[in-house]
Amino acid sequence: MVRRLAASLVHRGRSGEGAYADELVSLHSARHAVIAIEEARQPLRDCDGVYTMVGNGEVLNYREMATRLPSERRRRLPPGDLQVALELFAARGADGFEPLRGPFALAVWDGDELTLVRDRLGERPLYYYETPDLFVFASEVRCLESALRGRLALDEASVLSFVGLGRMTGDRTLYKEIKSVAPGEVLQIKGDRVRRRQLAPVPDLYDASRSPGDEAGVRRLIEQANHRMLVADCPVAVGFSGGVDSTVVLKAALEGADVAAAITLFSERGPGIDENLRRARAVAKVMGVDLIEVPFTIPSLDDTVALLDETLDMPAAEPLVLHNNALHTVARDYARVLLGGHGADEVFGGYDRYTALKDDANHAATSEWMSASPWERWRRTAGWKAFVAEWAGEAFASQAAFAYADSDHADFAHTDLSRADLTPTGSSSSDLTHTGSNHAGFAYADFKTTDALDRPFPYEFAENSDPVLFGQALDLFRLMTYDNFRATDENGIARGVEVRSPFFDLDLIAGVYALPVHRRIVPHTKKHLLQRTLHGTPMQDMFAARKVGFDDAFSYSDWMSENWPEFSSTITTGPLAELSVVRASLLQRLSELDWRLLWRLFSLTAWLKRRERF
Known part of the structure; x- marks a missing residue:
């Protein structure tokens, strides 16, 4: 299993590989090096030789953070940004992650406890699989696919979420058994205990x-x-x-x-x-x-x-x-x-949708202004309930898999599960196998409701007081x-x-x-x-005219039309047609669908075909 994990991780870092193993764990790292390129080879060890770390990404304020280390650690500090993160953890525990800035996902092993952490924005991915006697994590789901052949089942509810929303919600992935570490989450595993905590929320950093x-x-x-x-x-x-x-x-x-x-x-x-x-x-x-x-x-x-x-x-x-x-x-x-x-x-509020929302003196309910927006992602999110009612397959209808809960936000579904009972979303160019710990595993409740807004997220408190901020934060932290x-x-x-x-x-x-x-x-x-x-530069007056959208010169709708027989048959004859995730009538009416939904169906079909080859 470890060999398959290591082989599947190679594409995430070609600067060098490293490994560590003891009687409980096996760690592997594939590094894409941009800081301390030759010196900071992984796995890293703290200066006392107690902690071992593998990680992905960078701590971009590491020079400033190095000055906050205890003098004895600062004096013996090896080169590298992630080394500073490791020494901070060694000195302060999980509190040492609080001041770190940058895109990162880290894993630290102390011989007894495993700690995973992911940056607050979730710029770097981190996923895991857990049973009572096995814990595996990796930077990508396909790394876990490679290692866990025959143990994974497709999460059809997440497949439907992808088709309708363009994403999975909460900690879910396209496999029932694989979860993601949430942005800003610290996950600590010791024996049969799993502890979670969130780093300080983004609004508190100001x-x-x-x-x-x-x-x-x-x-x-x-x-x-x-x-x-x-x-x-x-x-x-x-x-x-x-x-x-x-x-x-x-x-x-x-x-x-x-x-x-x-x-x-x-x-x-x-x-x-x-x-x-x-x-x-x-x-x-x-x-x-x-x-x-x-x-x-x-x-x-x-x-x-x-x-x-x-x-x-x-x-x-x-x-x-x-x-x-x-x-x-x-x-x-x-x-x-x-x-x-x-x-x-x-x-900075550059999109027209923010200006329009600001200028609307009589703000409608969230679901109403999202439904009326010209931006497809807002409309898609607001229309999730209607999408499910119209297109969810018979399997979901019979299981009442998408029964919507009453709430103050009536047009959005809200989960009735405590987030403490779930395992959120993540990132890291490292993986670990943890055996023999006999811990019980997380209880995965049935997916009975879905919150299309995927609360909580930073600044959602502004929903009524500053809808524009709410919309900006929804875009940045969720969509x-x-x-x-x-x-x-x-x-x-x-x-x-x-x-x-x-x-x-x-x-x-x-x-x-x-x-x-x-x-x-x-x-x-x-x-x-x-x-x-x-201001004060030769460029200061060059941006008065409206900029054309990056992809305005490329018509995906035309591309699909020009390739329609092959494009449509890819979807209708592929693995998606064999699942009961969406109604057959959706696949029969492809020519009537928005090109963005068509793209999601095409991309999902390609992924399902790749999955069949594993």
Whole structure:
């Protein structure tokens, strides 16, 4: 089993492998190294030789955190960012994880107890399988698939959630037996006891004394986030679209790092029709940067399926992975780290839907404004109950698997299970097998209700007082996580680059979200707090015009139509048709469905076919 786990993990790190074993555990790590590249080989040992750690990702504020270590540990501190995290844990226990910033998933073994932790945003994945005498964890579900052949059963309720919502809720995966560690969760396993705790919530991270709630304070937080983003002992590349987000990122990188490449994608149908390419060229010229221009066209059906199989752990809810794959494939020839502007719109309120919600003086109920939104993900979430009623297969109807609970939020289903009884979502480039512990395992209650909003999440308290903040937080902490975090991480690492954005910095998020809505979002100037960082530069007046959407030059609807016989038969003759997850009438009416739902059915079918090969 351990050999299969190790072999399945290789694609997540090509800088080196490491292993540790004793009579109770076997640890393995595949490392994608960007900090202390030669020195910080895993597994890591603390300076007293008591604790062993494997991990994925980075602690980007590790230099600051090293100054907080006890003097005897600081004096003997080996190189590396995760080494600082390990020494903090050795000195303070799980409290040592509280001040860490960055994308990470870590596992620490002390000879008696296993501790798992995941960053608060869930940028790095971490999954586990547990029975009374076996505990296994890994960075990806397919690693566990490889190790646990014959022990896993498809979770049909999660399959339906993916079709209708584009994600799984809570700690669920597409397998009943595999769960995920929640963002910001610490999971500690010792004998037959499993203890859980959450790191301090994101709203509590805002410190008004250090970053006053004004524009100057936000600017300092942006500078700090940019500084952290650049922490690497290797060159970086920048994904550059010519918008304000990636311009801020490229400007910071040019000022503080070794930039190996600035890369932009454009429509292969011709540079002349791609407005974003024209803008990217204009901004790059002002900045004195030579762009690497990458033509992109939507791959063939066969190539799309191969891409999904090779690089993704679970099905993709959005075709954005196809663009990202093209970008990541080029970036790996220049750098191990790729910087981008992901998350800026959610943090700084850049989307029209936020402005519209702010301008609505008489806010409707949450379900109503989400249903009326032009954004499909909000409508999809608000329409979950209706989707289930119309399209859930007979198996769910007969089992009353989706009976909706009454609640104050009547149009959304709420789980009647205590979150303490569940095991949430996760990330790590390491795995562990734990045997002989005889612990009882988690009680998995029947999936009788589903909360389409997947509460609780940071800032949900603002639902009535500041619906715009509620919507921004819902997007950032829930609706982005499945594809924007998970799929971007998986495809990037599979192609050999780690993807980072300064706009996922927790202190920046907490500082901006602490501002009242009229200071976060102002009329006629999108992301004004971010644009102000370019004042006094030649780029300050280059973003008045509305930016074209990244994929506006690519029509997935047309792509599906052009390939319709093969595309549709892939779905109707595939494994999904043999399950009782959706009604047969859904598959019979494919030509009537929205292209986004069609994509989810296609991507899910590709995943189910891959599963059959295991």
